[in-house]
Amino acid sequence: MEEETGFFEKVYEVVMHIPSGRVTSYGAIARYLGAAKSARMVGWAMNAASKMEDVPAHRVVNRNGLLSGKHHFPGTYVMQQLLEEEGIEVKEDKVVDFKALFWDPSAELKR
DNA sequence: TAGATGACATGTC
Protein backbone atom coordinates (compact mmCIF):
# COMPACT_ATOMS: atom_id res chain seq x y z
CA MET A 1 0.00 0.00 0.00
CA GLU A 2 2.89 2.27 0.12
CA GLU A 3 3.07 4.84 -2.57
CA GLU A 4 5.91 2.67 -3.75
CA THR A 5 8.19 5.57 -4.47
CA GLY A 6 9.75 4.03 -7.50
CA PHE A 7 12.64 5.81 -9.04
CA PHE A 8 10.66 6.57 -12.15
CA GLU A 9 7.75 7.86 -10.13
CA LYS A 10 10.02 10.28 -8.36
CA VAL A 11 11.57 11.47 -11.57
CA TYR A 12 8.15 12.03 -13.08
CA GLU A 13 7.07 14.08 -10.11
CA VAL A 14 10.16 16.23 -10.19
CA VAL A 15 9.92 16.81 -13.91
CA MET A 16 6.25 17.67 -13.60
CA HIS A 17 7.19 20.30 -11.06
CA ILE A 18 9.54 22.03 -13.44
CA PRO A 19 8.14 25.54 -13.99
CA SER A 20 7.55 26.76 -17.49
CA GLY A 21 10.55 28.38 -19.07
CA ARG A 22 12.98 26.46 -16.93
CA VAL A 23 15.18 23.46 -17.55
CA THR A 24 17.02 20.96 -15.41
CA SER A 25 19.60 18.28 -15.86
CA TYR A 26 19.69 14.55 -15.27
CA GLY A 27 22.30 14.87 -12.56
CA ALA A 28 20.24 17.46 -10.68
CA ILE A 29 17.24 15.17 -10.57
CA ALA A 30 19.29 12.12 -9.74
CA ARG A 31 21.07 14.04 -7.05
CA TYR A 32 17.79 15.33 -5.64
CA LEU A 33 16.57 11.76 -5.45
CA GLY A 34 19.76 10.84 -3.67
CA ALA A 35 21.08 8.75 -6.52
CA ALA A 36 23.66 10.92 -8.19
CA LYS A 37 25.18 7.80 -9.63
CA SER A 38 21.88 6.91 -11.22
CA ALA A 39 21.99 9.83 -13.58
CA ARG A 40 21.85 7.31 -16.39
CA MET A 41 18.66 5.93 -15.00
CA VAL A 42 17.13 9.38 -15.12
CA GLY A 43 17.71 9.31 -18.86
CA TRP A 44 15.73 6.12 -19.06
CA ALA A 45 12.98 7.64 -16.97
CA MET A 46 12.87 10.48 -19.45
CA ASN A 47 12.57 8.01 -22.24
CA ALA A 48 9.40 6.71 -20.64
CA ALA A 49 8.40 10.19 -19.51
CA SER A 50 8.61 11.47 -23.06
CA LYS A 51 5.59 9.31 -23.69
CA MET A 52 3.66 11.09 -20.99
CA GLU A 53 2.07 14.43 -21.74
CA ASP A 54 2.15 15.23 -18.05
CA VAL A 55 5.89 14.91 -17.98
CA PRO A 56 7.70 17.59 -19.97
CA ALA A 57 10.78 15.54 -20.66
CA HIS A 58 11.80 18.16 -23.18
CA ARG A 59 12.64 20.41 -20.25
CA VAL A 60 15.27 17.95 -19.11
CA VAL A 61 18.65 18.20 -20.77
CA ASN A 62 22.11 16.92 -20.08
CA ARG A 63 24.65 18.69 -17.88
CA ASN A 64 25.89 20.67 -20.85
CA GLY A 65 22.46 22.08 -21.60
CA LEU A 66 22.45 20.06 -24.77
CA LEU A 67 19.20 18.48 -25.89
CA SER A 68 20.72 15.04 -25.78
CA GLY A 69 17.33 13.37 -25.80
CA LYS A 70 15.91 15.36 -28.67
CA HIS A 71 17.03 12.57 -30.88
CA HIS A 72 14.58 10.28 -29.11
CA PHE A 73 11.62 12.53 -29.54
CA PRO A 74 9.01 11.81 -32.20
CA GLY A 75 10.45 14.75 -34.06
CA THR A 76 14.05 15.85 -33.87
CA TYR A 77 12.81 19.40 -33.79
CA VAL A 78 9.92 18.84 -31.41
CA MET A 79 12.01 19.21 -28.31
CA GLN A 80 13.53 22.47 -29.43
CA GLN A 81 10.16 23.71 -30.63
CA LEU A 82 8.59 23.01 -27.25
CA LEU A 83 11.38 24.79 -25.43
CA GLU A 84 11.08 27.82 -27.64
CA GLU A 85 7.36 27.84 -26.99
CA GLU A 86 8.14 28.10 -23.30
CA GLY A 87 10.40 31.04 -23.92
CA ILE A 88 13.66 29.14 -23.79
CA GLU A 89 16.13 30.01 -26.49
CA VAL A 90 17.72 27.03 -28.15
CA LYS A 91 20.72 27.26 -30.40
CA GLU A 92 22.23 24.26 -32.10
CA ASP A 93 20.11 21.98 -29.92
CA LYS A 94 21.58 23.71 -26.91
CA VAL A 95 19.83 25.78 -24.26
CA VAL A 96 20.99 29.37 -24.30
CA ASP A 97 21.92 30.60 -20.84
CA PHE A 98 21.27 27.15 -19.57
CA LYS A 99 22.99 28.25 -16.41
CA ALA A 100 20.45 31.02 -15.86
CA LEU A 101 17.48 28.90 -16.83
CA PHE A 102 18.72 26.00 -14.78
CA TRP A 103 16.10 24.84 -12.31
CA ASP A 104 17.36 23.00 -9.30
CA PRO A 105 14.73 20.67 -7.75
CA SER A 106 16.56 20.44 -4.46
CA ALA A 107 16.60 24.25 -4.34
CA GLU A 108 12.94 24.76 -5.25
CA LEU A 109 11.32 21.60 -3.94
CA LYS A 110 13.72 21.61 -1.02
CA ARG A 111 13.40 17.84 -0.67
C1' DT B 1 9.01 -20.68 -19.97
C1' DA B 2 12.54 -18.73 -17.38
C1' DG B 3 17.08 -16.74 -16.82
C1' DA B 4 20.86 -13.95 -18.24
C1' DT B 5 23.21 -10.18 -20.91
C1' DG B 6 23.53 -5.87 -23.31
C1' DA B 7 22.15 -1.27 -24.21
C1' DC B 8 20.91 3.43 -22.61
C1' DA B 9 19.22 10.53 -23.48
C1' DT B 10 24.73 10.67 -17.72
C1' DG B 11 27.31 11.70 -14.02
C1' DT B 12 30.79 11.13 -10.50
C1' DC B 13 35.15 9.39 -8.61
Next chain:
DNA sequence: GGACATGCCATCT
Protein backbone atom coordinates in the same frame (compact mmCIF):
# COMPACT_ATOMS: atom_id res chain seq x y z
C1' DG C 1 41.58 10.96 -18.98
C1' DG C 2 39.64 6.56 -17.93
C1' DA C 3 36.67 3.47 -15.46
C1' DC C 4 32.84 2.58 -12.70
C1' DA C 5 28.16 3.05 -10.74
C1' DT C 6 22.84 2.66 -10.97
C1' DG C 7 18.13 1.15 -12.66
C1' DC C 8 14.89 -0.19 -16.28
C1' DC C 9 13.92 -2.22 -20.86
C1' DA C 10 14.62 -5.27 -24.81
C1' DT C 11 16.44 -9.24 -26.76
C1' DC C 12 18.72 -13.56 -26.90
C1' DT C 13 19.72 -18.28 -25.28
